[in-house]
Every structure is written in C-alpha cells, then in structure tokens.
Amino acid sequence: MRGLFHKVPMYWGLAIVLFMLLFPFVNDSRSTLILLTQIFIFAIFAMSFDILLGYTGIVSFGHCMFFGIGAYSTAIIFNQLEANLLTFMIGLVIGIALSVLVSYIIGLLSLRLKSHFYAMLTLAVSQLFLVLAEKWRGVTHGGDGFTFSVPDLFKDRTSFYYITLLSVAVVFILLKLFTESSTGKVLKAISQNEHRAEALGYKTLHYKLIASVTAGVAASFSGALYAVSLRFINTNVFSIEVTLDALLMTMIGGLGTLAGAIAGAGIIEFLRHYLSELAMAYPIFERWTIILGFLYIVVLLGFPSGLAGFIKKLTLKKKRKVKKKEELKKIA
C-alpha cells in the first residue's frame, strides 16, 4: 500500500475524488454528468487493458470481447428477468464467470505464442464473438440490438454517477494492490524480459494467465456498467473500435501507470464528445475517429510513454534544473 502513496501523490488523488464527489452539486447539467459517467466506465476498461499491455507486455487486439461479454450478459439478463439489483448481480456474475472462462482458455491455448500471433489470434476470436452476436438473433436481436429497463437506482443519473465513481476508485485500488503484489512484480519482470523471468524460475505462462484473467474480469465489469448506462445494447460492443479505444486511452495516458489509463479515458471521451459536437457545425468532424487515429500514431512515435511519461520527464527536468542551480550556487 505504501507504493500507492508514493506513486500517485495521495493529495492529488484525494482532491480529484473529492472534487468529483461534489461535482453534481456544483454542476447538474445532465450531459456533463453523462459524459463523466462514460469516462468512469471507460477508465475501468482502460485500466484493465493497462494490466495486459502496460504491466505484462501482452498485446491483445481482442480486448473488446470481455467488454462485450460483460455488456451482453447484463443486458440479456435484464431483458429476461425483473429489473432489480439482484438481477444486475446475477448478470455481473455470469459476465465475469464467462470472461474468466474465455480468457483462461484463450490464454492457455495461445499465450505461449509470440506477440504478433497472440495479437492476431485475439483479434480473430473477438471477431468471432461479433459474428456470434450478429447471428444469434433470438437472444441478441443481432445488429439492431434491444433496449431493456434497469433498476431505478441506475436510472437516476446522479446516483449512477456516484456508483460508477465508486467503481473506478475501488477498481483502481484493487488493481494497484494487484500490481504492487509479488505477482505484479513478476508481471513487470515479464514485460521487461520474459526470457530472463523464465530463467529465474518463474512459470511465465502461469503469471500471464493471471494477468489476462484479471484484465478480462475488470473489462467485463466495465462492459456491464456500459450496458446499464445506455439501457440498450447492440453488436457494437464487440467491434474493433472498442479495443482501439482501450489502446488509445492507455497509450495516450501512459502505459503501466493505471492513473494514466484514467487520464487517457478522460481525454479521449472529452475529445470525442467535443468533436462530435463540432461535427454538427462542421461535417468534416463527423469522422473524428481519424483524428484520434492520428493522435494515437503521434503519441506512439513521439511520446511512447504517454502523458504520464511526459509529465514524469518534465518534473525530472525541473528537479535536475533545480539541482543544477543549487550546485552552481555551491560552486559560486
């Protein structure tokens, strides 16, 4: 836990949480609340992806499948049963159980493979889920999707806002603890040099499986919240764009920091909101995804450690400058 206080200055985190807690009292604009709720949901999704890419160095191009599994499980259960909290719990548990199963099987079959094979395989499997959702019309209503009702607690924008805020905080702390644990340290070692970790006697496959199941569970949870927030679902949750969202958010925020993933989710969702509003005035912005794509490439080429790395560099430079000044003073 100590590391937690070290890495994310505690007062910053607290200040942000406090601000977010008070926010609905200051500004009760519906659209802002909805936007923030979306940010919280995608922050959880981005953090789950960060466990894979940032902490373990696993490149998955099919992360949307867990998001989709969580979303569909909840949506289908709400469609079949009464809209109460117990139903939500059942849906959540089913989604998480399915994600554990799927991530475990995929991991067992393919985590031994080299990174590009794994990336390709996960992409293909996620597309398989997309096809499945499209063809299994009896349950999913295919590409048209279906609406469903949710408990009143979730219908109210303010209370749902607090639920998602709480979720982000809890998931952040849990994942932070996970990455600071001894398992998390092995994951970091794997991301730096898998062969060395293996030579040190760690069963890397075992640890990579743990990482991918953990990521799958968190992604599934965020998917469930996403479905509830929309009260509607269609096959889009399985689309490659969802995986790309996770990639963008973690890359822009900074890999392997969790906090970076949250910041990335904020930036991307804000941009998306802003750009799609611009699109009403200037049709060229209807294709804002391409702007995100260029941003992503610029970040990859120019700032490979994302916003978090950039800030770190800046503060390091500052510190060095201060140090230099002090040294100069001493000499003088």
Added chain:
Amino acid sequence: MSLLKLDNLETYLEQYHILQGVSMSVEEGSITVLFGRNGAGKTTTLRSIMGFNPSTTGTVHFHNQNISKLSTHLISRKGIGYVPENQGIFSGLTVEETLNLAKAKSAGETEAKMEWMLQLFPDLKKFWRKKSGLLSGGQKQMLAIARAYINGDGLLLIDEPSKGLSPIMVEKLMESLLKMKEKTTILLVEQNFLMASQIGDYFYIMDDGKIVHEGLMEDLKEDKETCQKYLGIA
C-alpha cells in the same frame, strides 16, 4: 602498411560494456589471429568491424578510410568478407545460389575468384545443386569461407572456423587458409591454439574487452608464461 586498423574501439551490447578500447592493426598479406577466452569480446570485435554492433567511440580504418560509421552492407562492399561464428548458412539455398548471391554485390574478379574457390574446395562443385542445409559441417564451413572470399576483396574476417570440426577437417582447413593467404589478408578469431599458431603471422590476445598482448606468432610460441596465463596452455 596496415590494411585494417582499429583505434580505441568501445562497444556496448544493451547496457554491457563489451569492448573497452580495442586497438589493433592487420598487415596486408598476413594472417592475424585474435585469441582470447570465451566472452573476452573477440566475436564482438568482428561484429563491430562489420557494423552489426557499431562502436560508440573509436574508429575502424580500412585502406586508410574510416568505415566505422557506415552501415553493414556498405562496409561489406568496401571489400571485407565475413564468416560468422555460426557460419550463417542459408540452409534453403543451394550451393550454386549461395555463391551467386555472394557475387551479386562483390568487387573485383568474381569469376576468377569463384573458379579458384571451386578448385580449392572441390566438394562445393560436387554438391553444386544441393541445399546448403544438407551439407556436412566441414562442407558448410568451406561454403561459408568461399562465399566470404568471393564476396570480399582483400580482407577476410573468420570467426572460429575450427569449431566443431574433426581433426582431419581442421588440418584441411589450415592448408586452405594458408593457400588463400597468398591472395587475401585474413583476420582469424580462434581458440584452437595449435592450429592458429601454425598458420598465423601476428597475434593479439583479448581479455575482458581489451587487448592484453600482441606480437609475432613465433615469439608467442616461446612465451610459455603468456600462453599459460591467457590461453590455458602449459
């Protein structure tokens, strides 16, 4: 006049400081042998000359021209032939294809060089259409040397050619290298002292990324103390 001259070469592999200021020179028309135990930096020295692991500081001069900042293919085109430690055989290519590839960007009289190599290593002619991967260990070594000779022009870098060969093959190899010496300069990395001491003119000994000894091969044979200290020979 020295054909190849290394001046204070320093090379890192990842964070490891492998070459820590290597200086040596190879005289034209000689066989110069680079000795040293495993991990001393012999292979890295050759790889730095070839530009695979470029040095961070120091220079390599070939024909009095600084080649240390060039990329590998340009270094090769200056006329340096290279035989790597693992022989670097293109296992899916036939002997014919391999030697044709060596000619592709080669300088000098490629036809004459090819003919001479086939004369020196008749096995290559015998297995002209055979896949290189199917040759014996000795034949692969000959193919690698022939390829480097045909591709190069004036200098051959050969990394531990005797490794894994039978004593008879080593004997043959020595004879061939002595014959080749008449037409090309050779820088040889070797652990087999018995073999190298018979064909070498000059020697360098490396230890921990530095040159610790150098001189005429004849003198080294007499110098029991150095032999014992660095080469483990009593």
Added chain:
Amino acid sequence: MEVFINLLVNGVSTGLLIFLLAAGLTLIFGLMSVLNFAHGGLFVWGAFSGAWIFTETNSFLLAIAGAILIGMGLGWVMERFLIRPVYGNHVRQLLITLGGMLILSESIKIFWGPNPIRVNMPGWLEGSYQFDGIIIIKYRVFVIVIGLLLYLALWLLLRHTQIGLMIRAGVMDKEMVQALGINVKGLFTFVFLLGAALAALGGALLAPYSGVVFAEMGMQYAILAFIVVIIGGMGSLQGSALASLIVGVAGAFAAYFMPDLSLALNMLLLVIVLLVKPTGLLGEKGSAV
C-alpha cells in the same frame, strides 16, 4: 454435381483473392518479422479506388492500374513513416500498424462516405459459361486465371531472379545478407511495395466480384489473410497459396451448407494447425511459439 463444381469455383477464386493479400503479408513477415495489421487497409483502398476509377472512366484496366498505384503510394508512406521508425520493436510495430489500419479505413469514409458502395461488373466480364448444364460465372474464371498467373509470376520472381534470391536469403538470415553487401532496407521497401500492390490489386478485383464495397471489409479480409498466413507457415509463399485454397474452398462449402459457421470453421482450422504444427503447413522458420 453442379453445386459441387460451383462451390469449388467460388472457393478457389475467393481463395486466390485472399492469397493476393496473404502473399504480401507472409513475405513482409518473413523478411522483416513485421506482422502488418494495416495490410487490410491497402486492400480496401484498392477496392474503393478501383471501383471509383471504374465508374469515372468505365475502363476496368485503368481501374486496376490506378488501384495498384494508389496502393503502392499508400504502402510507401506506411513503410517510410509508420514501420521504419519502430523497426525492431515488436510491440510498437503491432500497435502502430493497427493505428495505420484505423486511419486507412476511416479515411475511406471521408472520401466515399460511410455507406457501402455498389460496384458494377465490367461488360466484357459479365455473364457465364455453360458446360452440360453447369453454369460458371465468367468473372470468377477471370479471377482464377489472374490469381494463378500472379502466383506463377511471384514464384518466378523468387526462384529465378537475383532480387528473388536476395529476398529468400533475407528470410533465412538477414544479417548474413547484409554482410554480403546487400541493402536489406532497400529490399524491405521493395517487398513492402510489392505486397501493397498485390493487396490493392486483390481489393480492386474483389469489388466487382462482391458487387458492393464497404470500409470494414478490409479488416474482415485481413483476418482471413492472417489465418491463411499462419496455417500456411509464416514466410512461405507456397504455404500461403495452399492455405488460401483450403480456407477459400472450406469457406465456400461452409457458407453453403452451414452459413453461420464459416468464420468459426476457419478459426477451428487455425487452432488445429497451431496445436499440431505451430510452424504452419509449409513453414520452416518463424515458429509461432
């Protein structure tokens, strides 16, 4: 019988279209260990620009030539600005080529709108042949002929030219090829442009075949091509050709007899190959494990 032959023709022609995509992928991977996730983007650009030039000029040959040129231009930009800067870093390569894919398929929507576009068949390729009551669509025969010719041309290029020799040697040992004075970077650019041209051509040929083109089909076909490349063995042209035919024919039969399972069938093929022979059917190096 008629059904059988028709499905076979469909399968072989689709398989050869996939092969055009897979050939570039497998060569690029073999030579430079880059799995190009943006390859499908070149394919879909070929499809759209070919269709567009055809409607504008009404010349199918011009359409194909234009598509190839555009594909090569985009391929050049991609190689120079996306792939070269991250050369040697597998993770960043994967991430950046996926970004390239996103940009290519989104920019399609900027030029041609987000909706699918109808494509007409060139007049001289319309219609069908009849043998003993078996009807075979002309255009499919055309695709098969072109596909086989291109396979032959690629085979000749790799087997009987000097640059082909260099490429094959580069697939086996990149360093040694450089030590022989050959500029591997130049070789890679050549192979990348060749791959881009084949992908764009594949797209341009597909457009009249399927009658309609849409931005997402780049990813769909890229996934098929990935499956083909892995089944056939990374870096092996013959392997890709063989696997393309298997996937194409299996897909055609599956689409007829159990339409819901066609993608699942390919995935099943892939899993079996990965479990039984991770190097692929004809792959020697570049094992998946």
